Amino acid sequence: MQALQRVSGALNAAVEKLLMAIGAAICVILFAQVAFRYVGNSLGWSEEVSRHLLVAITFLGGTVAYKRASFIGLQGIGHWFGPAFQRSMVFALQLLTLACFGLIAWFGATYTIKAAEHTSASLQIPMSIPYAVIPIAALVFIVHVLADMAATRADAAPSAPHEARSGKPPVQ
Numbered sequence: 001m002q003a004l005q006r007v008s009g010a011l012n013a014a015v016e017k018l019l020m021a022i023g024a025a026i027c028v029i030l031f032a033q034v035a036f037r038y039v040g041n042s043l044g045w046s047e048e049v050s051r052h053l054l055v056a057i058t059f060l061g062g063t064v065a066y067k068r069a070s071f072i073g074l075q076g077i078g079h080w081f082g083p084a085f086q087r088s089m090v091f092a093l094q095l096l097t098l099a100c101f102g103l104i105a106w107f108g109a110t111y112t113i114k115a116a117e118h119t120s121a122s123l124q125i126p127m128s129i130p131y132a133v134i135p136i137a138a139l140v141f142i143v144h145v146l147a148d149m150a151a152t153r154a155d156a157a158p159s160a161p162h163e164a165r166s167g168k169p170p171v172q
Helices: 002-038 046-067 076-081 084-118 133-156 162-166
Strands: none
Touching: 002 046, 002 076, 046 133, 084 133, 084 162
């Protein structure tokens, strides 16, 4: 479990750095486009590159938001039925999330492979290059979900009574 947590954390740190680089690249490209257009020369490729980078930020940024638990959360039925039920609900939802990202990874990879025969309008690169962010982001999501599932299972494991761990009675 610890190894999976470390991999998830390292992957998240790398994605955060990549997001900063992509954001900076978009800013530089769009500034250059405005500057070149002002002097009468347009950068024909800038809009397409910026669009592809923005899509990459969207998919990869979602993985960081998931890792930081920044999505909307609901406190619902689980609190009414106790912690064991709540852990079971969380684990079931994690399984559904894992299945969803597994499907996204599978279909994203299939679509990326099929897009290799098409080229982009101005850059003339295979469309599989910008589309590859879909299965890549889905795989990052899968790693994060698996790490969360391992943490959920570890939290659900029965622990020794307080007296057995410290040799002292619990403070009331």
